[in-house]
Structure formats: C-alpha cells, structure tokens
Amino acid sequence: MPSNTAIPEEAERHTMWRLFAEYGRGYWPQFVAGFVGTILGRLSGLLPPVILGIAIDSIFLNEQAFHIRFIPAAWTPTTPSGQLWLSIGIVLASFLVGAAFSWLEGWGWNAFAQGVQHRLRVDTYDRMQLLDMNFFDGKQTGELMSILNNDVNQLETFLNDGLSSALRIAVLIVGIGGILFTLNPALALVALLPVPFLTAFTYLFVRTIQPKYAAMRASVGALNSRLENNLGGIRVIKSETAESYESGRIEEASGDYYDANWDAITTRITFFPGLSLLTGIGYAVTFAVGGFWLLSGAPGPLTGALEPGVFVTFVILSQQFIWPMAQFGQIINIYQRAEASSDRVYSLMNERGTLDESADAPDLVVTDGTVEYDDVGFGYDEEQVVSNIDFRAGRGDTLALVGPTGAGKSTVLKLLLRMYDVDEGAIRIDGTDIRDVNLRSLRRAVGHVSQEPFLFYGTVKENIAYGTFDAADDEIEAAAKAAEAHEFIVNLPDGYDTKVGERGVKLSGGQRQRLSIARTVLKDPDILVLDEATSHVDTETEALIQRSLASLVDEKTTFAIAHRLSTIKDADEIVVLDEGEIVERGTHDELLAFEGLYANLWHVQAGEIEALPREFIERAIRRQAEIEDGDVEGTEAQADGGER
Numbered sequence: 001m002p003s004n005t006a007i008p009e010e011a012e013r014h015t016m017w018r019l020f021a022e023y024g025r026g027y028w029p030q031f032v033a034g035f036v037g038t039i040l041g042r043l044s045g046l047l048p049p050v051i052l053g054i055a056i057d058s059i060f061l062n063e064q065a066f067h068i069r070f071i072p073a074a075w076t077p078t079t080p081s082g083q084l085w086l087s088i089g090i091v092l093a094s095f096l097v098g099a100a101f102s103w104l105e106g107w108g109w110n111a112f113a114q115g116v117q118h119r120l121r122v123d124t125y126d127r128m129q130l131l132d133m134n135f136f137d138g139k140q141t142g143e144l145m146s147i148l149n150n151d152v153n154q155l156e157t158f159l160n161d162g163l164s165s166a167l168r169i170a171v172l173i174v175g176i177g178g179i180l181f182t183l184n185p186a187l188a189l190v191a192l193l194p195v196p197f198l199t200a201f202t203y204l205f206v207r208t209i210q211p212k213y214a215a216m217r218a219s220v221g222a223l224n225s226r227l228e229n230n231l232g233g234i235r236v237i238k239s240e241t242a243e244s245y246e247s248g249r250i251e252e253a254s255g256d257y258y259d260a261n262w263d264a265i266t267t268r269i270t271f272f273p274g275l276s277l278l279t280g281i282g283y284a285v286t287f288a289v290g291g292f293w294l295l296s297g298a299p300g301p302l303t304g305a306l307e308p309g310v311f312v313t314f315v316i317l318s319q320q321f322i323w324p325m326a327q328f329g330q331i332i333n334i335y336q337r338a339e340a341s342s343d344r345v346y347s348l349m350n351e352r353g354t355l356d357e358s359a360d361a362p363d364l365v366v367t368d369g370t371v372e373y374d375d376v377g378f379g380y381d382e383e384q385v386v387s388n389i390d391f392r393a394g395r396g397d398t399l400a401l402v403g404p405t406g407a408g409k410s411t412v413l414k415l416l417l418r419m420y421d422v423d424e425g426a427i428r429i430d431g432t433d434i435r436d437v438n439l440r441s442l443r444r445a446v447g448h449v450s451q452e453p454f455l456f457y458g459t460v461k462e463n464i465a466y467g468t469f470d471a472a473d474d475e476i477e478a479a480a481k482a483a484e485a486h487e488f489i490v491n492l493p494d495g496y497d498t499k500v501g502e503r504g505v506k507l508s509g510g511q512r513q514r515l516s517i518a519r520t521v522l523k524d525p526d527i528l529v530l531d532e533a534t535s536h537v538d539t540e541t542e543a544l545i546q547r548s549l550a551s552l553v554d555e556k557t558t559f560a561i562a563h564r565l566s567t568i569k570d571a572d573e574i575v576v577l578d579e580g581e582i583v584e585r586g587t588h589d590e591l592l593a594f595e596g597l598y599a600n601l602w603h604v605q606a607g608e609i610e611a612l613p614r615e616f617i618e619r620a621i622r623r624q625a626e627i628e629d630g631d632v633e634g635t636e637a638q639a640d641g642g643e644r
C-alpha cells in the first residue's frame with residue numbers, strides 16, 4: 001500500500017544500506033556463513049563439467065596427458081581406469097561439498113535476513129509507539145500496518161533472495177568466465193558474446209516493467225483501502241441497503257487491479273522466452289564455432305587447437321551461465337522495492353514527536369493532588385480549539401466540564417494526560433508544570449475512562465489488570481465489584497478467564513465501559529478523568545456506577561465530562577464550555593439561578609422545552625446546521641464524488 005509518510009531530507013539516500021549497517025551488524029556471523037556458502041557452493045558446482053572435459057580428452061580420446069590442476073603428479077594414477085576413478089571421485093566430492101555449502105548458504109542468508117527483519121520490526125514498533133497523538137491523528141492504521149508488515153518484509157526478501165542471488169551471479173560470472181578464458185580465450189569470447197545483449201535486454205525489461213509494477217501497487221493499495229473501509233462500514237452498508245452500490249465500487253477497484261496486473265504479466269511472460277531465445281542464439285553460435293573448429297581447424301581469425309573435451313566443458317558451462325542472468329532483472333526489481341520500503345521504514349524511525357521530554361525529567365510526585373489550568377490555549381492544527389481555560393481542583397474535589405458537542409471538553413482533558421502539549425499557558429499538578437516531569441509518571445498518576453472504552457483481545461482478567469499487570473486475582477475482583485462489573489463477569493462462559501475484545505466474546509457498550517472503569521479502579525490513580533464514563537450504560541447501571549464512583553472519587557481529584565447533567569449535578573464546580581471558552585462556572589444551583597447556557601441544557605434534559613428562551617433554540621438549530629454541513633462534505637469526500 002503506498003504510504004504518504006514524509007521522508008526527512010537526510011534520509012533520502014541510501015537508507016537501505018544504513019539500515020543494514022545498523023541492524024546487520026548483530027548478525028555478521030550469519031552473513032559471513034551465507035557469503036562463504038554461496039561462493040564455495042557455486043564454485044564447487046563448476047567442477048564436474050571441467051573434470052568431464054579432462055576425462056574426455058585424456059582418458060577416452062587420449063589426446064592429452066591426464067592432468068588435473070592443483071593435484072600433484074605423484075597422486076595421479078597412471079592407468080586409465082585409475083584416472084577415471086579419480087575423476088569420478090572428484091565429481092562426487094564436489095557434489096558433496098556443494099551440498100554442504102548450499103546448506104550453509106541457505107542457513108546463513110535466511111538467518112541473517114530473519115534476524116534483521118525481527119529486530120527492525122520490533123524497533124520500528126517501539127519507536128512508533130512512543131510518538132505522540134499528533135502523529136497518529138495524521139496517519140491511517142492501514143498505512144502504518146503496511147510499513148510494519150509489508151515494508152519490513154520487503155527488506156527481508158531483498159536480504160534473503162536479492163543479496164544472495166546477486167552474489168551468486170557475481171560468483172558464476174567470475175568463476176565461469178575465469179574457467180573459459182583459461183581453457184580457450186578465443187572461444188570464451190564467442191561464448192560470452194550474448195552477455196552484453198542479455199544485459200541490454202534485461203535493462204530494457206526492467207525499465208518497461210517498473211512503471212507497470214508501480215501502477216499495480218497503487219491499484220492494490222486502492223483496492224485494499226476500499227475493502228478495509230467497506231468491512232469497517234458493513235453495518236452502514238447494510239442499513240443503507242448499499243450492497244449493490246458497494247459491489248460496483250469493489251468491481252471497479254478490482255478491475256483496475258486486474259488491468260494493471262495483466263499489463264505487467266504480458267511484459268513479464270515475454271521476457272523469459274525472449275531471454276531463452278537470445279541465449280539459444282548464443283548457444284548455437286558457440287556450438288557452430290566450436291563444432292567447425294573441431295571439424296576443420298580454427299575458423300576465421302581464430303588460431304590454435306580446440307580439444308573435444310574443452311568444447312564439451314564450454315557448452316555445459318555457458319548453459320549454466322544463462323539462468324542466473326535471467327534472475328538479474330528480478331534482483332533489480334527486488335532491490336528497488338526494498339529501497340522504497342526502507343525509505344518508509346527509515347522515515348518512520350526518524351519521526352520525532354512534538355512533545356519535548358528530557359531524558360532526565362524527574363517523576364511526578366503527587367502530594368495534595370491539586371490540578372491547576374492556568375490560562376490554557378490549544379489547537380490541533382492552525383485553528384484554536386480551546387482558549388483561556390482557567391480552573392483549579394484539589395484532592396476530593398470533582399470538577400465537571402459540560403457544554404454542547406464540539407465545545408472542547410475532551411480536548412481540555414486530553415491536555416492533562418499530555419496527549420498533546422498546550423500552546424498557551426500551563427497545566428500544573430501540585431505546582432509543577434506537567435511538561436517538566438516524565439511522561440510515564442504523569443500518566444500513572446492520571447486514570448482515564450474514555451468515551452470509547454477499548455478492550456484488547458485477551459481475558460477479562462487481563463483487560464482489567466492492563467496497565468497494572470501484577471495485580472492479584474482478589475484485587476482484580478474487588479475492582480470489578482467496585483465498578484459493578486463482577487455480576488456480569490461471573491455469568492460469562494469462563495468468568496474472569498473469558499476471552500473478550502476483537503475475536504472474543506462480544507460485550508455490550510455498558511459492559512465494556514464497566515471493565516474500563518474497573519481497570520481504573522485497580523490502577524488507583526491520584527487524579528481521575530471520567531470522559532462520559534457512564535455514556536454507554538442504562539439508567540439503572542448508571543446509578544450503580546455513580547454509587548461506586550462516588551466512593552472511588554473520594555480521595556481523588558476528579559474531572560468529569562458528562563452530557564447527562566444529572567450525573568454531575570453534585571460536582572463541587574461545574575465549568576461550562578462553549579466554542580472552546582469558559583462561559584459559566586459554579587455549582588449546579590448557582591448555574592440554574594444564573595439562567596444561562598447550563599440552565600438551558602438542564603431544562604432540555606428535564607424535558608422542560610417550554611422554559612427555553614428563543615435564542616437558545618435558534619442557536620441549537622444553527623449549530624446543528626453547521627454540523628450537518630460538515631457531515632455532507634465528509635460523505636462526499638468518502639464517496640469519491642460517486643453518486644448514490
């Protein structure tokens with residue numbers, strides 16, 4: 001899948017070699033094993049045709065004295081049958097040695113590539129995980145998955161297949177070229193004549209196929225996005241009865257992929273027969289020149305003698321030369337893909353978070369639990385989302401944030417967890433700016449129950465203990481009881497050991513919410529952020545949760561966001577936000593008496609519509625119109641301009 005990850009300037013060149021240098025270092029013995037295995041394995045494979053040539057000339061045709069280079073004359077048998085046995089022995093030995101080195105070759109390259117792949121993936125994930133939310137806001141899950149999976153795998157493919165094949169080709173070119181030139185330089189030139197043509201042909205092929213592969217990848221990316229999007233939105237597709245519309249869109253995306261793929265296939269399937277033809281012509285030319293040389297002496301400008309055995313060696317070795325050459329195009333292709341992948345991996349590794357955290361920042365020590373927002377302002381991008389936020393709450397206090405949707409309530413509390421850093425002002429805990437303490441200690445001190453509780457695939461127990469990890473079973477159960485979750489948990493098929501989350505038993509929104517509350521109860525933080533903690537539960541469960549939360553919040557500094565005002569009416573202070581600014585503040589009774597935005601929201605929830613002033617209704621209508629406008633734009637963008 002194509003990625004839009006920006007590549008930092010300095011990472012633009014040779015990123016792959018940098019990654020290999022960094023990660024390959026730890027696997028150098030495997031690399032050396034692969035390297036040595038390839039060289040010796042391939043070279044030993046060249047020995048049998050040479051021995052065959054010698055045997056033909058010396059033993060069968062008796063044209064030359066039997067002599068094998070590197071074997072001392074004293075060891076050479078004198079009888080033809082003894083010489084034949086020695087030849088057979090050498091051939092057998094070369095296969096045995098060849099098999100042993102081939103094993104070493106396979107082990108070395110695979111171990112090297114798998115090792116680098118594993119370390120690289122783990123490291124990339126580790127670094128990505130530390131980036132702040134600004135990074136994740138701007139990325140699609142599919143895009144990041146593609147880097148962690150496909151791109152890292154692509155590098156493994158290059159290390160395993162690409163590098164070893166390249167070395168193999170180099171060894172064969174040097175080895176075969178060396179043998180042929182030693183045996184008969186003139187005929188060697190003839191036999192190697194196709195090489196420049198093969199190189200030019202392969203180059204042409206790579207140039208032609210590359211853009212086709214690029215088009216293929218783009219179309220498979222588009223198809224994957226469409227499939228992912230549709231599976232995620234299957235509920236909407238069904239409820240809108242858009243099945244045939246979506247079938248059409250999938251058909252179109254799959255058709256684009258088919259076309260792009262077919263285009264590449266037609267080029268690819270022409271390449272190999274073309275290559276065979278070229279090498280076949282070269283083979284025929286070598287055969288003709290060598291054959292006539294044997295038959296009627298050196299042809300044309302060539303001089304000297306050619307023995308039949310040497311001719312046989314030539315014919316066999318020049319054949320062995322061809323298929324590695326055919327792989328050449330493939331290697332270039334793997335190399336270029338790996339380069340592109342390493343650019344993406346490298347750029348991810350080089351992403352820097354926007355949160356400044358010095359390595360030796362001290363731990364946050366919570367004493368009084370006083371949290372203070374001092375004139376805080378913040379915007380996600382250019383646009384200011386909240387400004388002039390000023391409030392303070394101490395241990396045992398509950399401060400509620402209310403206001404219409406989009407007013408900035410969640411944003412204000414995300415700043416406390418340092419999901420983002422404030423642009424203006426400061427947030428302090430017990431007088432210490434939260435930017436001056438280490439992030440880990442800050443997030444340990446703040447418990448967060450969010451609007452959309454997330455469960456990991458795992459048991460109920462593991463999900464409650466997530467973040468605490470070493471909690472004992474009775475502590476987990478106590479936390480579940482406090483969150484009114486124990487009852488439903490024991491009714492699950494395996495109780496606390498029931499698997500939940502994706503692929504696990506499906507839980508209702510309210511049940512998920514209660515598990516998430518239990519997780520926070522267990523964490524026992526000094527500061528609590530309840531972002532609509534009871535949003536997914538029915539009124540009855542809400543009452544139970546409120547009761548247990550009441551005992552939980554006793555000793556803590558609590559911030560609660562609620563749309564249902566009944567849940568926060570007892571808060572020590574209620575801060576009313578509108579369009580990112582504090583517009584009212586006070587206790588429930590004070591705010592009702594004030595008869596402003598809060599009082600109006602209260603009347604709506606109490607069903608006292610008649611009590612609402614006209615301006616309030618008009619504003620609500622205007623706000624709704626704005627939201628719907630935004631929605632329409634979003635839908636159009638998603639549909640790529642398609643018509644329903």
Ligand SMILES: Nc1ncnc2c1ncn2[C@@H]1O[C@H](COP(=O)(O)OP(=O)(O)OP(=O)(O)O)[C@@H](O)[C@H]1O
Pocket residue numbers: 137380381385403404405406407408409410411412
């Ligand atoms: N990650 C983000 N990137 C950019 N803009 C965002 C992001 N999250 C929220 N916003 C925008 O910031 C504004 C405030 O959103 P926020 O979620 O804080 O409001 P809220 O009061 O909690 O709303 P609700 O009650 O609907 O949850 C909205 O206009 C929203 O579109």
